[in-house]
Amino acid sequence: MAYPPSPFAPAHFPALPPVRGVRLAACEAGVRYSGRLDLMLAEFAPDTVVGGVMTKSTTAGAPVDWNRVALGNGAARALVVNAGNANVFTGKRGREAVAKTAAAVSDAIGCDSNDVFVCSTGTIGEYLLEDRITAKIGDLKTTLSDTAWEQAATAIMTTDTYAKGAMRTAEIDGTTVTLVGIAKGSGMIAPDMATMLAYVMTDAVLSPDIAQNVIANGADKSFNAITIDSDTSTSDTLLLFATGQADHAPVTEFGEKRLRAFEEALDDLLIELAHQVVKDGEGAQKFIEIRVAGAESDDTARRIGLAVGNSPLVKTAIAGEDANWGRIVMAVGKAGEKADRDKLAIAIGGVQITKDGEPVPGYDETPVTAHMHGRDIEIDIDVGIGDGQATVWTCDLTHGYIDINADYRT
Amino acid sequence: MAYPPSPFAPAHFPALPPVRGVRLAACEAGVRYSGRLDLMLAEFAPDTVVGGVMTKSTTAGAPVDWNRVALGNGAARALVVNAGNANVFTGKRGREAVAKTAAAVSDAIGCDSNDVFVCSTGTIGEYLLEDRITAKIGDLKTTLSDTAWEQAATAIMTTDTYAKGAMRTAEIDGTTVTLVGIAKGSGMIAPDMATMLAYVMTDAVLSPDIAQNVIANGADKSFNAITIDSDTSTSDTLLLFATGQADHAPVTEFGEKRLRAFEEALDDLLIELAHQVVKDGEGAQKFIEIRVAGAESDDTARRIGLAVGNSPLVKTAIAGEDANWGRIVMAVGKAGEKADRDKLAIAIGGVQITKDGEPVPGYDETPVTAHMHGRDIEIDIDVGIGDGQATVWTCDLTHGYIDINADYRT
Numbered sequence: 082m083a084y085p086p087s088p089f090a091p092a093h094f095p096a097l098p099p100v101r102g103v104r105l106a107a108c109e110a111g112v113r114y115s116g117r118l119d120l121m122l123a124e125f126a127p128d129t130v131v132g133g134v135m136t137k138s139t140t141a142g143a144p145v146d147w148n149r150v151a152l153g154n155g156a157a158r159a160l161v162v163n164a165g166n167a168n169v170f171t172g173k174r175g176r177e178a179v180a181k182t183a184a185a186v187s188d189a190i191g192c193d194s195n196d197v198f199v200c201s202t203g204t205i206g207e208y209l210l211e212d213r214i215t216a217k218i219g220d221l222k223t224t225l226s227d228t229a230w231e232q233a234a235t236a237i238m239t240t241d242t243y244a245k246g247a248m249r250t251a252e253i254d255g256t257t258v259t260l261v262g263i264a265k266g267s268g269m270i271a272p273d274m275a276t277m278l279a280y281v282m283t284d285a286v287l288s289p290d291i292a293q294n295v296i297a298n299g300a301d302k303s304f305n306a307i308t309i310d311s312d313t314s315t316s317d318t319l320l321l322f323a324t325g326q327a328d329h330a331p332v333t334e335f336g337e338k339r340l341r342a343f344e345e346a347l348d349d350l351l352i353e354l355a356h357q358v359v360k361d362g363e364g365a366q367k368f369i370e371i372r373v374a375g376a377e378s379d380d381t382a383r384r385i386g387l388a389v390g391n392s393p394l395v396k397t398a399i400a401g402e403d404a405n406w407g408r409i410v411m412a413v414g415k416a417g418e419k420a421d422r423d424k425l426a427i428a429i430g431g432v433q434i435t436k437d438g439e440p441v442p443g444y445d446e447t448p449v450t451a452h453m454h455g456r457d458i459e460i461d462i463d464v465g466i467g468d469g470q471a472t473v474w475t476c477d478l479t480h481g482y483i484d485i486n487a488d489y490r491t
Numbered sequence: 492m493a494y495p496p497s498p499f500a501p502a503h504f505p506a507l508p509p510v511r512g513v514r515l516a517a518c519e520a521g522v523r524y525s526g527r528l529d530l531m532l533a534e535f536a537p538d539t540v541v542g543g544v545m546t547k548s549t550t551a552g553a554p555v556d557w558n559r560v561a562l563g564n565g566a567a568r569a570l571v572v573n574a575g576n577a578n579v580f581t582g583k584r585g586r587e588a589v590a591k592t593a594a595a596v597s598d599a600i601g602c603d604s605n606d607v608f609v610c611s612t613g614t615i616g617e618y619l620l621e622d623r624i625t626a627k628i629g630d631l632k633t634t635l636s637d638t639a640w641e642q643a644a645t646a647i648m649t650t651d652t653y654a655k656g657a658m659r660t661a662e663i664d665g666t667t668v669t670l671v672g673i674a675k676g677s678g679m680i681a682p683d684m685a686t687m688l689a690y691v692m693t694d695a696v697l698s699p700d701i702a703q704n705v706i707a708n709g710a711d712k713s714f715n716a717i718t719i720d721s722d723t724s725t726s727d728t729l730l731l732f733a734t735g736q737a738d739h740a741p742v743t744e745f746g747e748k749r750l751r752a753f754e755e756a757l758d759d760l761l762i763e764l765a766h767q768v769v770k771d772g773e774g775a776q777k778f779i780e781i782r783v784a785g786a787e788s789d790d791t792a793r794r795i796g797l798a799v800g801n802s803p804l805v806k807t808a809i810a811g812e813d814a815n816w817g818r819i820v821m822a823v824g825k826a827g828e829k830a831d832r833d834k835l836a837i838a839i840g841g842v843q844i845t846k847d848g849e850p851v852p853g854y855d856e857t858p859v860t861a862h863m864h865g866r867d868i869e870i871d872i873d874v875g876i877g878d879g880q881a882t883v884w885t886c887d888l889t890h891g892y893i894d895i896n897a898d899y900r901t
Contacts, residue, residue, distance in 0.1 A: 140824030140832045165868055170820045172833070172849035195892070205817025206850060268804065303739055310803045311817075313825035393720045394678065394887075401897025407615025408722075410580045414550030415723035422550045423582070439582035440616060447879025478803075478891050 085481070087361035088456060089368060090243040094234065097248050097261050101284040102126030102196050102324025106224040107236035112210065113165025113203055118236035122221040123160040123282070123393040124190055129324045131157035131198070132247025132292030134300045142169030144199045145316060146439040147179045152194055155289025157322050160193035160280060161199055162237050163215070164265070168209040169315040176382060178211035180208035185215035189222045200318050201417035202265065203239055237278055240485055241267045245357040251285075254339055256329040258285040262350050266358040268310060268343045268486065270458040278320045279304065279354055284326040285343055288333040295344050296321040303351035306383060306473045308390045309362035310482070321347075359474045367399050369458045369474065375426075376469035385464060386473035388416035395413035396478035399458055404449040406434050413464060424465025431459065495891070498866065499778060500653040504644065507638035507671050511694040512734025516634040517646035520627045522620065523575025523613060528646035530624060531733060533570040533692070534600055534630040539734045541567035542702030544710045546727035552579030554609045555726060561605055564821050565699025567732050568602035571609055572626070572647050574675070578611040578619040579720070579725040586836035588621035593624035599632045610674065610728050612687050613649055614723030629782035643880065644673040647688055651677045651896055655767040659755035661695075666739040668695040672760050674769040678720060678896065689729045689764055692738040695753055697745040705754050706731040716793060716883045717729055718800045718813045719772035720892070731757075769884045774891025777809050777830040779868045779884065785836075786879035795874060796883035798826035806888035809868055814859040816844050823874060834875025841869065 087197035097394050102125060110120035135145050140388035151157075161182060168175050171316070179199050187194035201209060223327040250257050264279035291420055300319055302309035325331070333342050360368050371389050388393055392412040398405040406427050413420050430452025452458065458477075512535060520530035543562055545555050561567075570591060578585050589609050597604035611619060644654035655674045660667050674689035691706070710729055737739070742750050770778050781799050786792035799805055802822040808815035818839050823830050833848035840862025843851050862868065868887075 136824075137827075138821070139826075139828075139830045140820045140835065146898030167817075170817065170832070170835075170845065170848065170850075174849075205820055206845070207817075219644070230782070243492055247568070312802050312804045312821060315821050340586070392722050393892070394722045397893050397896035400893065403897065407577075407580065407617075410550045410615055410724060411725050414546075414548030414725055416549075417547075418549075420549045425550065425580075437582070438580065439579075439584075478893065480774065480805070480893055483807050483810065483888065483890055483893065486807035486815065 085195050085482040086242040087365055094231040094244050095246055095248065097230040097246055098259055100259050100261050100282045100324065100327035101154050102129060103282045104225035104227050105224065105229040105233045106221040107229060107232035108217050108221055110163065110213045111433045112163045112213050118232055119164045120217055121162050121184065121233040121236040122218065124225055125158050125232065125322055126324045126326060129157045129322055130155050130287055130292050131320055132289065132296040133318065133320035134297050136314055138313055138315045140170065140315050142167055142315045143171060144168055144201050144323050144449060145318065147183065148198050148318060151198055152196050154195055157198055158196040159186045159190050159198065161186050161279065163199065163201050163214055164237050164239050165203040166201060166207055167203045167205050167211045167316050169205040171206070171208050175210050176420045178209040179297045181211050182214050185218045189218045198320060200278055200316065202237060202316055205315060212394040230261060230263060237265040239265065239267065240363055241271050243361055245354060245361070247350050247353040249346035249350045251384050253285060253332065253343055254329040256327050258283055258327045260346055260350050264354040264358055267361050268363040277312040277314045277316050281347065281350065286327055286329055286331045286351070286358065287323040288331060292321050292323050293333060295347055299348045299351045302348055306471065307355045307358060307359050308387055308473065308475050333457045340361035347412065356474060359476050362476035363485045364479040365476030366479055367456060367458050367477040369399060369460065369476060370472060371460045371462065371475070372472045373462045373464065374470040375463040375465050375467065377419045377467045378469040379471050382469040382471035385413055385416045385418050385420065386471050388412050389460070389462065390473050390475035392477055396431050396475070399453065400477040402453040404429060404446055404453050409460065409462065413462060415445040419466050421465035426463040428461040429459065496652040497771045497775055504641040504654050505656055505658065507640040507656055508669055509690045510669050510671050510734065511736035512635050513538060513692045514635035515639040515643045516631040517642035518627050519630055520573065520623045522573045522623050526606040528642055529574045529642040530627055531572050531646040532596065532628065533643065534635055535567050535569060535732055536734045536736060539567045540565050540697055540699040540702045541730055541731055541732050542699065542706040543728065543730035544707050546724055548723055550580065550725050552577055552611065552725050553581060553585035553589045554578055554611050557593065558608050558728060561608055564605055566606050567608060568606040569596050569600050569608070571607065572688065573611050573624055574647050574649050575613040576611060576617055576619045577613045577615050577726050579615040581616070581618050584618050586617040591621050592624050592847065595628045608730060610688055610726070612647060612726055615725060615899065625856045629714060640671060640673060648679065649673040649675065650773055651675050651771050653771055654765060655771070657760050659760045660757035661753040663695060663753055664739040667735050668693055668737045668753065670756055670760050672764050674764040674768055677715065677771050677826065678773040687724045687726050691731045691757065691760065693733050695733050696735040696737055696741045697733040698740055698741060701742050702733050704745060705757055709758045709761045713765040716881065717765045717769050718797055718883065718885050719769065729851045745752050762766065766884060769886050773895045774888035774889040775886030776889055777866060777868050777887040779809060779870065779886060781885070782869045782880060782882045783872045783874065784880040785873040785875050785877065787829045787877045788879040789881050792879040792881035793883060795823055795826045795828050795830065796881050798822050799870070799872065799887035800883050803888055806885070809863065810887040810889045812863040814839060814856055814863050819872065825874060829876045831875035832870050836873040838871040839869065880886050
């Protein structure tokens with residue numbers, strides 16, 4: 082199960098500060114993996130609120146069902162996550178496994194089990210041995226600390242080759258609040274939602290409605306704008322926990338100007354986490370930014386961008402460092418959205434290749450080929466219809482993806 | 492440009508009989524390839540009618556635009572096809588190249604240029620050197636024969652590893668009519684339409700409306716039910732040419748019972764050609780049949796089947812001979828169509844794996860793993876909603892696909 086690390090893997094995990102009201106711990110529970118962290122627990126101070134968005138899959142797993150109900154309260158006291166088994170398509174036993182896990186955490190923390198969020202990631206269709214999880218909750222509680230971000234981020238990895246985390250600060254009413262996020266995701270990544278698991282913790286004082294609103298908005302610009310392989314996970318979960326420990330007056334009204342800096346910081350943090358996921362895409366050797374303009378709407382721009390970002394032919398061409406822009410033409414054409422073929426303009430690495438539906442006269446591929454040899458590939462597409470625009474991110478499709486996925490379970 | 496042949500490649504091209512009113516020829520025109528056939532011409536008897544369906548891509552090529560107009564007449568006297576350059580995204584020069592090619596053929600054959608169908612397949616976004624084509628039309632005319640099926644099928648290949656052809660006969664009013672089809676396609680294969688190029692010639696006596704009707708119906712059951720890589724070509728074209736040389740009274744009314752055997756033979760022929768395309772899918776090592784039942788409608792069943800057939804994770808698992816049925820659960824979930832997770836039933840190779848949303852008690856993977864080691868993989872999915880059903884076909888996703896596509900242009 083050891084894959085070559087992504088060429089984008091950072092030298093080390095970022096330094097992340099404590100978030101008031103959040104403590105974490107991780108351990109080896111042996112759910113499926115052995116010799117590595119595979120279980121994390123986060124404890125939140127009383128009055129922590131939560132917002133979140135989850136997979137739209139019709140075959141979502143038992144943990145997703147549980148969290149949807151728990152989100153209804155808007156309150157959270159704990160988060161428990163295991164890697165190695167997704168507890169998806171496991172029927173009644175799967176539902177019981179979630180309930181037992183939540184009960185064990187609620188006993189340990191001393192909270193309502195409805196305030197416990199439970200996530201699982203890994204293989205689909207195998208029964209989760211929840212005893213291995215519940216047996217560890219007591220130990221985890223005794224080792225909770227406010228700095229165990231790296232351990233937590235490591236414990237939720239599956240085919241990830243590096244742990245993912247990021248932080249931002251923002252001011253609300255002159256008070257500095259902190260946002261820290263961790264994420265995992267490497268394959269089965271596509272909107273909507275575009276990651277398996279990501280969690281953001283903040284000490285900001287938000288109402289549950291506000292938490293829900295800002296995380297849903299942020300998801301659209303980040304995790305819903307990335308794709309690795311067009312496959313949507315049954316477990317995708319993005320949650321924002323706001324402990325309310327900062328010293329500003331609560332934010333409870335939509336559109337409050339005082340929240341703007343926080344929203345910008347959150348969006349930025351989510352985009353950074355989403356980029357980390359793409360850069361650790363299974364087999365990824367290139368990070369690809371696709372900027373679409375001139376579309377009928379921002380939504381159609383995003384769909385066109387995702388059609389390009391999901392095209393195996395575009396992604397293999399980039400893997401081969403081949404400036405085969407004809408495949409971008411093809412992918413725009415198959416998107417099923419309005420595009421004016423005879424105005425279509427494509428640039429790669431800032432070099433205009435086509436304009437008005439034809440190659441630019443005297444087009445010289447040399448600088449584009451040089452760009453294709455780099456790690457970061459930039460594609461600009463104008464479809465010549467309207468003012469809609471969007472940016473999406475993806476990675477290339479390489480032999481590494483097939484190596485990893487042809488024998489994931491063995 | 493030589494790829495290892497598909498493991499499904501037949502020992503030799505099938506023996507195909509003449510179709511009254513059809514003569515063919517092929518030659519080396521050097522459009523892009525050298526040392527191989529890359530240009531074919533078919534001549535049809537006067538009064539030949541034509542029906543067809545073409546790509547829904549919004550960036551369709553100049554030949555597709557031309558053929559759409561030509562289809563309006565319902566009459567055909569010739570078909571000219573080159574391989575190596577798709578003449579797509581080539582603007583005004585591309586349109587002129589088609590018109591010049593059609594004019595050269597109409598001069599040689601002595602027909603209206605509107606009755607000439609022109610197709611191109613190959614690289615997108617390079618100007619077609621139509622002089623290389625028009626220079627050869629005279630020679631091609633002198634070598635027309637009623638048996639040159641294999642040469643014609645070979646001349647239209649790109650990354651195909653074998654030439655594709657098939658035949659059927661049917662009776663109309665006691666008269667035997669013949670149907671012969673040739674096709675090419677290997678990558679950039681997805682509905683709709685699911686192949687780059689396929690042509691069926693018959694001596695049946697049909698009105699243009701009937702020809703259009705039967706080919707459109709047949710396409711839905713065959714080429715629109717296959718996928719190799721989810722990428723829709725800019726050039727997909729399926730045409731039915733009916734020369735009317737058989738000795739039965741014309742068929743001109745929809746739903747005539749006397750046409751039923753012909754329709755069945757045509758559907759069957761199209762499915763065989765579609766299977767040949769999938770079996771020559773870029774890098775294909777497995778042929779996968781996905782049968783979906785219990786869907787809200789036949790259409791939704793097909794969309795669910797295609798979601799499974801397009802899933803890179805399902806296709807790489809099959810490449811790895813891994814019975815990872817959890818990925819089928821995932822792909823059903825992402826299809827965006829109604830499915831009852833808690834009734835979902837999946838079988839592979841006839842072995843029931845899940846029922847009522849859970850693994851079957853005592854499920855033994857041994858026979859399924861044995862099935863995965865074979866060439867032909869059969870997947871049955873019941874989504875537990877209604878009576879809709881559909882069958883789709885695809886191939887696995889292997890290192891060969893990446894080898895072929897990472898350096899297609901070099």
